Amino acid sequence: MMNKRNFSITLIILILVFVFIYFKSPLRANKNYPIVTGTFIQLDMTQNWNNDKWKNELNYLKNNKMKYIILTNASQTKGSTTDTYYKSSISGYKKIYGNIDPIELCLKNAENLNMKVFIGPNFNAEWWQIPADNYSWLNSQIERSNVIADELYKKYHSKYPRAFYGWYFPYEIDNAKYTKTSQFKNLANAINIHLNYLNSKKERLPILLSPFINSSAGTAKQYSSNWQYLFSKTNFKKGDIFCPQDSVGSGRLNLNEVNSWYTALRKSISKKPGMLFWANAENFDYINNSSVPLDRFLKQLTLESPCVDNIICFSYSHYYSPNNIDKGFNQAYSYYVKSGKLPKEKLDTPQNLSVAAVEKNKFKITWSSPKNTKNLCGYEVYRNNTLISRIVLQRKYGGNPKEFSKTITDVPPLNENTRSYTYTIKSLGFSGNASKPSNAVTVSVDVIKKLPNLISKNCKYTLIPSPHEKYSDMNLTKLTDGKYSHVNSVKNSAFVGWYNEPIDINIDLGKIEPVQQFKVDYLREPIPWAELPEKASIGISEDGVNFTPIGLLRIPSIPFSDRNGSKYPIYFTLDKPLNARYIKLTSVTKPNCYTFIDEFEVRNLYYNH
Incomplete structure (x- = not known):
């Protein structure tokens, strides 16, 4: 029989073997709290990184249990010019940012650390302006991506076969631009052009798509249905990855919407056997374009993890890495990776x-x-x-x-x-x-005293330019009818909306009146890009031709915490009344945003007789 000493030694050996196997096994990685397993890296950030910088970066990621890197835009096209981050042999292509090859440095260090890299071959920034129906434009971009992907594969894959793991499809689809089945059909065709080419060249690797979401543009069910249709028309295979951005950092999705949207999208991919469903969690805040504290980021992971196979992020390297920001973000996240909770050190007061x-x-x-x-x-x-x-x-x-x-x-x-x-x-x-x-x-602060006599109700007016077709005012009645929105949303029909253009609203009071107070009721709703104007002013006229400017509207500061729809009634009051028949509001819309107004009032102290 085994004596007690031998038994103890055997038991210790078995325990050590179990601990070794456990800490190396998927069981250990499968924590009861979610972590990210990879990050995007935009190559423009790495333009001055040498090998040591890349080595440090990948070690930060590896130490936090990450193994996937998505390099975006190995080349970028603008107009007729294509710039590359690597030295290309394609005629007319120009390398940028000196002699350093960031793709090679990334792959070399990833190979040493057993990490996996996806590479996006090419991106043309015209994508953000090109309509979804222009399928010939997208097909032409795919053809360029194919040629560049071929060069990248030949240049790097045999040298770094374990690290060069997959392709990133660089064109980010969303449910505001892509709304119709016909558009998803054309998109499926473009994706198939890419996949079939890679197959024909024997360069087919797992491909990752990362579309985004705008909850103001449609429903989760609609978006899921469109993707289900696309998957039925595309040659994706086992191991390819559908990885939607959670769009929380960009403000296009609220935290309380995350789980329902990923649950819906999960249904669309369940019809494509073998395709993986990941989440791309955003660790920034669009309001101040800064790194988000970790509590919000971890809420995103918690909401997404029940719905997906894996979570990566945009972007640890940009917003949390010690290579690019204070090491405190990385220290706090590393503490979480090891312990499942965040450090909560006491802070001193300003x-x-x-x-x-x-x-x-x-x-x-x-x-x-x-x-x-x-x-x-x-x-x-x-x-x-x-x-x-x-x-x-x-x-x-x-x-x-x-x-x-x-x-x-x-x-x-x-x-x-x-x-x-x-x-x-x-x-x-x-x-x-x-x-x-x-x-x-x-x-x-001053208190607004609302003057009692509304003299603009149901008055006629002109609009230059015409509102956006989705938010129109065809009968020119909405802005003076006294009907305010009951919901602070661009979807409320009381609002009139303009995109990206300065606006002139000219009210005809019907006769010369004493005017003293002007009120514009603006909507601010950041998810559908509805913002307060850059500036706005009031002008008055007796003849409708010659206007006298009388002052600027006071545009208030938007609170950081205002993430949903809010109305901002803005008053401008004169010290004493002036005579006018025509009142003109000139409102300058912020670039690439909408201006929404539901009422424009003119008031005085006097009652009509």
């Missing part, structure tokens, strides 16, 4: 908050750093307990050092009930935790 009037009802807010800045990634500014600004440590590439400031300017909204605002500041940690608030400072 000091010496002061608020000074820059001009009437406009304030400069300044403060000092806390005594101890350890674990601090930024500051949060509150007005009456509403988060109005978040200042976050900036990235080396893609950031703006001037934006990490302990000074902001605030233009608070004015209304009929608020006589003062109180400001406080909190320190913000990498995990999303915050300090206690600073000292509070209260300032007085």
